[in-house]
Amino acid sequence: MRIRHGISPSFKQIGLERTSLQLRLTVGITTIALLGIGSIGTWTAWQMRKMLVVDHKETMATVATHVSQRLAKTDPDAWQPVLDEWASPNLWLAAKRFEDGKVLARSGPLVDFAAKMPAIPWAQTSSKPTVQRIDGRQIVLCRKPVTRTGQLLGELYLARDVTHDYNVLSTLINTLLFATLLALAVIAGLIAMYIRRSLRPLRQMNQMASAQVGKPQPLSLPAQPVPVEVEGFVQAMSSLYNQLSETGERQRQFTNSLSHELRTSLSLIQGYVQSTLRRGDNLTPAQREALEIAASETHRMIHLLKDLLDLGRMNSGKLELCLKPISLNSVVESAIELVDPEQQRLIEVEAPAPVVAHADMAQISRVLMHLLKNAMQYSKPDQPIQLKLYQTSVWAVLQIRDYGCGIPASEHSSIFDPFYRVEASRCRSTGGIGLGLAIVKALVEGMAGKVGVESTPGDGSTFTVKLPLAPEVNQPKS
Structure with missing residues (x-):
């Protein structure tokens, strides 16, 4: 088992799977703020609407009491001037005589309201004012009996149009809602900035831990104060x-x-x-x-x-490497002869041009032998092995392709660990103990190179080794 130096898992993966701690805290706190501010806003709007209704009802009740008292002291034939005195642009009044039900007087500029009077549910209206919606308008209705010394003289009908006040209140509530949403957006941004700033020590520790993988320094605190x-x-x-x-x-x-x-x-x-x-x-x-x-x-x-x-x-970094310009073409030929001296396997080599790398000849030959043996081991004898050699602007590239059993994608990063082997039931039951690819990776990285694999189960594997080009190859031609 290999012990890795440092702390390799990312801090942001501690907790729920693939969930950012910053995102979780921001969403959680913003949700709490939304519930709090939303509840306060809803309660405020409800209270404002309630106060508006109560205020208009109380005003209507007061007007109804005063007008009925004035009518009681006045002869029914003279009720019209009394109604005209109390009428206003948004208040309609009417008085009906009890004996014959004749409307003796009406007053108020509410358009077409008198014509709709028979359709208004006055029977459901009492001396306590009620708010009803009539023709798209909010109307406060009230019916008050007119009595004198216990004798019923008639009835007083009042209607007050409060649509304008309702519209103003609705506009105010919508403005309050918009301001609440804007405040929540600002609060969410501030919360995100504050949480990001608070989590900065964790991110710095994460970067330090990632940078120290494979190094002998222990994890240390960031320079600034931390929680x-x-x-x-x-x-x-x-x-x-x-x-x-x-x-x-x-x-x-x-x-x-x-x-x-x-x-x-x-x-x-x-x-x-x-x-x-x-x-x-x-x-x-x-x-x-x-x-x-x-x-x-x-x-x-x-x-x-x-x-x-x-x-x-x-x-431990104690392996000495002799890095110098070497021709990979000759190294490839020598490695093939050592691995398969009797030429029992078909190894197809594609090397269109000479490739010179900056590497250790003995160790790169060892890398090639491990990869070729691995390809032979996990593919059938009648299947060919392809070896491709080429160069890019900065790398000398070796690719070894086999058509064997392949490697599952979930195990690509693990096959280079010491003593690790792909499950035997998926491939062959014979083989080594899992040191070959670990040595390949250590040697290639020791020569400042890279090694990787692309594989699909049932379709074979392709191992790619990248080595730095020799300095004279990298220099641009004058």
Whole structure:
């Protein structure tokens, strides 16, 4: 298992999946503000409408009381001047005599209101004013009996047009709604800015942690003051980092020491076995076969331990590389001869022009051999392997294409980890222990290059290695 230095997950992915903490806080606080301001605005509009209705009802009740009292003191034939005295541009009055139901007087400039009087639900109107909608207008209706010494003389009808006040109130409410929405937009912007500023230490720690992956420095606090919660989190992460770093270092030391000791012992065993095979003329066929198997397995274990030691040196930066301009065309030919000396596999090479890279010849040959062996291992013997060599403006590019079982997209980033292998049921059941591609990545990145893979299950894989071009190749021609 490889211990990664630093903290690799992004802080913005801690919490809900793929949800920005800044967005969540902004939406949450804005929603609370919307509910609060919306509730206050709704309550205010309701109170204003209620106050308007109550005020008009009280005014109508007062007018009805005073007019009825004046009519009670006046002879019915003289009611018209009384009504004219109280009439106003938005107030209509009428008086009906009780004995014959004749309208003795009416007053008020409400257009066509007198003609609609029979259609108005006066029977549902009492001395308590009510607001009703008539012909698209808001009308306050009131009916008041006119009595004198307990005797009913007639009835007083009042209608007050309050449509203008309702329209003004509606305009005011709409203005209030627009102002509320505008205020919410401003508040949301300010909240987003404040939250972004508050989360700046976390973003800086995220960047620092990403930059420190693979480096031996622990996570530190940003320069400016940070919240107490962030400081405690950083201290906890630093403590965890130190423990992981110490564990990883002890693991590497143990692996290197054990690999070195085992390699020495196995080299001695291999030497004795090979010596016995050369001198053992009296060995039976069964004994010779057993010794050959032991020699083969010992040789395989020695190479495995060598890979472990080299991988440990690469990860610790102790592997020395001899970088110089080399011709990748010749390296490709040599690697193919070493991997397939008997030419049992069809390897198609496409190299239209010489490509000179700035790399270590021995290590790039090793990279090629690992990738070619990997292509042979995970594809059928009758399937060809394609090797393409070309260059771009800054890179020397090697591509190795096989038509084997392929690799699922979810495992593309994991196949370069040590000891990782794609599930055996999807491919072949034989193979190594998963060090080849890890060594390839370490070597290529050690030479300032890049390695990647494109693969589709059932359609094969394409491994791409990019190496820097030699300096003289990069220089523009004069």
